[in-house]
Amino acid sequence: MAEKKTKKETTTKSSKSKTEKKTKDAKSFEKTHIEIPIRLFEYYKKDIISSLMKSFNYKNVMQVPKLYKIVVNMGVGAAVADSKVLDEAVKELESITGQKASVRIARKSISNFKLREGMKIGAKVTLRGQRMYEFLDRVINIALPRVRDFRGLSDKSFDGRGNYTIGVKEQIIFPEVDIEQISRIMGMDITFVTTAKTDNEAYELLKAFGVPFIKKEFKSA
Template identity: 40%
Template sequence: MSTIDLKKQYQKEIRPVLQKEFSEKNILATPSIKKVVINVGIGKILNNASSSKNAEDLLNDIKKDLSLITGQWPKETKAKKSIASFKIREGQTVGLAVTLRGQKMYDFIVRLIHIVLPRIRDFKGIPLKNLDNYGNLNIGISEASIFPEVNSSVLRHPFGLQITIVTNEKNKEKVVSMLKLLGFPIKIKK
């Protein structure tokens, strides 16, 4: 099985195509991906845990699964202030976050494009509305069990994750062109 080195492919093939397509004089002016941020909201999961020991075990299980998915240990996100209606206390862990850069980022993108997205039931492509005004692509995945690294039979509590692909370009047309060349299944409205 051959592996795809997306970083080399981007630098050697995709970047020159983007430079020519948008008539950029400097190759560094072409759009590129700066980082990939993966977030998991776990406030509700931990609130539903029967005891604090059970909540701690759940948190550790989700951390392990997220580290298997990303190849990096997640950082805990704490609540900045208490919100009674959400049953959140200040300082309580409400999420986990991982920021990927460099080769790990490109490896994650390859797995996302070629393995994870095709495994989503009734997936018809990423809609253009998932691109924000800053050129970032947001993808929500409702079940982390579609990642091959996560053993769904051992998974005690299913969790979803939010993937944000941060680019250095604000122009949506340029970002869409780059993402298509990278292999993202972007759905163009008809």
């Protein structure tokens, strides 16, 4: 009887410990992802949704396109000869986005570039939720205005499926990167992935967020 009681007590303590951990994790998630208001997300809910519904005659809110994720990619060709360059790129990308970066691997070998399949050639971060909106805010209002002779973005970089990519030539447009601490200038691609069915809808969505396009050059779908 004493042995059975001991096993029961052990099981009870284990279950209690797991429950406490789940509760703690849930509270931590809520504090990080729910309690903090996000300026652009609030603006999307209060203004952008209603504006797009009128512009495209959507029948319900679920049809309104939204920003799904932002993918930031740094290709580092120099990493083939010097692995330290990749380490630097990863560190900078994590500072810029506030999120851990993943290393990109070459899918095939290219002899002319001395590239072998499996080599580490870049770094990537995928942003969603709160960090996505915060990053978008910083790109629009802090980073892009720091580009030399910036006159706006062309709409030529839509992919035909409602996604848009910005090519950034210098990582130093982000204040998180200290120009005196870097060894070289590196660029990156920033891709805005939306749920829009057409480029025209995606264009209007991003424009409403404040993405500074020069002018609308493509024809409406």
